Amino acid sequence: MSSVSYAPAHGARVRRLVPETGAQAAIWAVVLVCVLAPVLPLVYASVQSKPIYAAGRVFTLAPYRQLFTDPAFWTAALNTLEFAAITTASSVVLGGSFAVLCSRTDVYGRRAYSRLFIAPIVLPPLGVILGWNALYGPGGYAHDFVNQTLHIPLNLTSVPGMAVLGTAVAVPVVFLVCQATLSGADSSLENAARSTGAPPLSVLGRITVPMLRPALLNAGLLVFTLSIESLGIPLVLGSPQGHDFIASYLFNTWSSAFTPDPPVVSAGATVLLACACALLLLRSKLLGDQARFVSVGGRSGPAGGVQLGTWLRWVLGAILGVYLLATAFAPIAALALSSVVSELTPLIAPWHLLTLGNWWEIAHGTFAHSILNTVEIAVVGGLLTTLVVALATAVAQRSRFRLRRSLPFMLLFPRAIPGIIIGIGFFWTFLLVNPPGGALRNSIWGIMLALSIRSITLAYFVMSSAFGTVSESMDHAARAAGASWWTSTTRIAFPILKPALYASFILLFISILNDYDPALFLVTPGHEIMGVTMLDAEQQGTIGPVAALAMVQVAITILAIAVGARLFAAQARGKRNA
DSSP: HHHHHHHHHHHHHHHHHHHHHHHHHHHHHHHHEEEEETTHHHHTTTBBBSSSSEEEEEEEEOHHHHHHHHHHHHHHHHHHHHHHHHHHHHHHHHHHHHHHHHBBBTTTTTHHHHHTHHHHHHHHHHHHHHHHHHHSSSTTTHHHHIIIISOOOOOTHHHHHHHHHHHHHHHHHHHHHHHHHHHHHHOHHHHHHTTTTHHHHHHHHIIIHHHHHHHHHEEEHHHHHHHTTTTTHHIIIGGTOOOOOOHHHHHHHHHHHHSHHHHHHHHHHHHHHHHHHHHHHHHHHHHTGGGGGOSSSOOOOOOOOOOOOHHHHHHHHHHHHHHHIIIHHHHHHHHHHHHHSSSOOTTGGGGSBBSSSHHHHHTTTHHHHHHHHHHHHHHHHHHHHHHHHHHHHHHSSOOTTTTTGGGHHHHHHGGSSSSSHHHHHHHHHHHHHHTTTTHHHHHHHHHHHHHHHHHHHHHHHHHHHHTTTTHHHHHHHHHTTTTOHHHHHIIIIIHHTTHHHHHHHHHHHHHHHOOGGGGGTTTTTTOHHHHHHHHHHHHTOOHHHHHHHHHHHHHHHHHHHHHHHHHHHHHHHOOOHH
């Protein structure tokens, strides 16, 4: 009886100290401020005659006129569109085909491939780019083999060549979207076609692939959006050859120009933001009509339902294996080899060039500081963001707050904003709102804020799905006993959702650890992070230490995944024992 009487009293005390609607409004306001913080100052800076930090500025549209009359901007825009179009088309074809093979056929190794295809998503993006450059780039270890022996005209510094790398990075996105669709799609039509003696490939081409049209459209728009904001690929591969994209054009215009023009850069960033928002709205509109294409009826068939035949099963399995080896594992192996040699060249056997000097160099100075700063930012940012997103999701799904329906859009919006725009936006925010802007600008915490907001959407994906698995009857019972919304959320829902909280933190930790775009405009001396340090060193020609630092990033990522897997396994054992 004492425990029953305690809940109402405690709930009443919480409600007196923090009114229920007040707490929910505060959470909503925090999310709103975080989402708008990099956007509004950016738009404001784009219509000023001078930088925000300069006196005597007035409202003007001159930055937009100057931007649209710059031939370099239009060249970068055309390069971006070409890259995005090739990347989208190629990744949709490959990712969709691989998803069909692994989900609907008995192709050899399908279960292993279903896990391995997501490797490029969890690997550090800059590390993947550097690995590709070390292997297939000009002077790369396999460059002559691919171009002269295999007669594949691969030039990573050209726009189509960069699109090949972009495709390798984007295929896992398409694969996951299509695989999720196929796992819940009805297989009765396919079963009926097979029962009439239709050939396996005919069943896949005429029935399975048409069912994937909404998923392919969804994935294609997502890949196109991610492609137009690509920064690392053009900076490392394209810019040295004069092949800029819009993102690299903005970065180089700000950081490399003899006389930087921040209003023009802000105008370009605003244009890129408008394009990303338009694609987000288009994607939302098209997804709203997706139900028209969903088949209804029986359950989905098991993986491997279409029998390919022994010969075709092994051939296609071998093709999948070669693709993974060439696009994911070989570049990472080349990156690892680059970290332990003084120079990676096909002209000299690598064992003649072995050295630990690269690893010794990253153990000191800026390299070492960047590792510590990045891990600290990822840990603290992951914890705080998980807490904020969990509370915001609870408000959105388990409250009667009037503005709760706007929270899902606000939590999804940051991922549609290109990382470079978040960085420029926060640069202006810290100048306009001071304090605390000055303190944030001159510490690692401003970088943490930008990286955390950039990754907030990933945590929402996890938490929104998790809340859907918890019955609302528990909330109703707690409220009937007198518990407040805060008490029922933090003492009932959160303990049940502990695995989702763990998953959210691990996902955020990896995302913040490997991200760098938003930090390019925010890093100050003494507050470097790994991604920006690697990019700066690579542009200065320091390849070996950069490869070693990238391998440290890969190792930390793999360790985080392993820790997450152990936590989930421990939770599963605990539930079984209970």
